[in-house]
Amino acid sequence: MGAQWKAKGKDLAANARGRIFGKLSKDIMIAARNGADPASNARLRLVVEQARKLSMPKETLDRAIKKGAGLTGEAVHFDHVIYEGFAPHQVPVMVECLTDNVNRTASEMRVLFRKGHLGSAGSVAWDFDHMGMIEAEPQAAGADAETAAIEAGAQDLEPGHEEGTTLFLTDPTDLDLVSRALPAQGFTVLSAKLGYRPKNPVAPGSLSSGDLAEVEAFLAAIDANDDVQNVFVGLAG
Numbered sequence: 001m002g003a004q005w006k007a008k009g010k011d012l013a014a015n016a017r018g019r020i021f022g023k024l025s026k027d028i029m030i031a032a033r034n035g036a037d038p039a040s041n042a043r044l045r046l047v048v049e050q051a052r053k054l055s056m057p058k059e060t061l062d063r064a065i066k067k068g069a070g071l072t073g074e075a076v077h078f079d080h081v082i083y084e085g086f087a088p089h090q091v092p093v094m095v096e097c098l099t100d101n102v103n104r105t106a107s108e109m110r111v112l113f114r115k116g117h118l119g120s121a122g123s124v125a126w127d128f129d130h131m132g133m134i135e136a137e138p139q140a141a142g143a144d145a146e147t148a149a150i151e152a153g154a155q156d157l158e159p160g161h162e163e164g165t166t167l168f169l170t171d172p173t174d175l176d177l178v179s180r181a182l183p184a185q186g187f188t189v190l191s192a193k194l195g196y197r198p199k200n201p202v203a204p205g206s207l208s209s210g211d212l213a214e215v216e217a218f219l220a221a222i223d224a225n226d227d228v229q230n231v232f233v234g235l236a237g
């Protein structure tokens with residue numbers, strides 16, 4: 001949970017599927033600004049691979065690429081905004097947004113953070129490391145994650161969000177390099193993106209079950225906002 005928060009039991013049910021594809025479409029459009037060919041655009045290649053693994057319809061994928069690359073004649077503009085603050089019980093949170101209306105998003109964040117505390121820029125970021133995050137699964141039994149991390153050039157690793165997966169952590173500039181190297185080490189890349197890892201995560205055991213439920217409900221409400229791309233939380237485990 002400490003790297004990127006994901007709701008427990010989140011799956012590709014109808015409404016969750018639409019929200020996930022909506023977030024991915026934004027990532028694709030942003031990446032495609034630097035070119036519509038994944039072969040020569042590393043950032044686009046990574047997000048396209050993720051979209052395909054999640055079975056995004058080809059027409060949806062192609063439309064997002066063309067729109068982002070300016071091939072449809074439609075103007076695409078998203079501002080990248082990060083909101084920092086605390087969930088209930090002083091759990092640090094960083095919320096990454098892509099929005100076409102900064103004022104609307106700011107207003108919505110202020111409302112959502114009423115059950116926590118919305119901080120100013122830098123109020124929480126100092127307690128997170130900006131890193132490349134690659135979630136991968138072994139291609140066969142016996143693949144050793146530690147060996148793969150060393151050989152591929154990752155800085156660290158930890159258990160992934162899904163059972164049986166590993167989260168490989170890299171320097172931000174090495175994200176694509178390590179993503180390309182992991183398959184040769186016996187791991188299939190499921191997702192690869194830049195994110196924030198807490199330096200001093202709060203131990204879940206320090207919160208009562210009721211307090212933890214409050215934090216989870218707060219994070220779920222944040223994540224459900226259409227402008228939110230990623231939620232990073234300083235909670236261990």
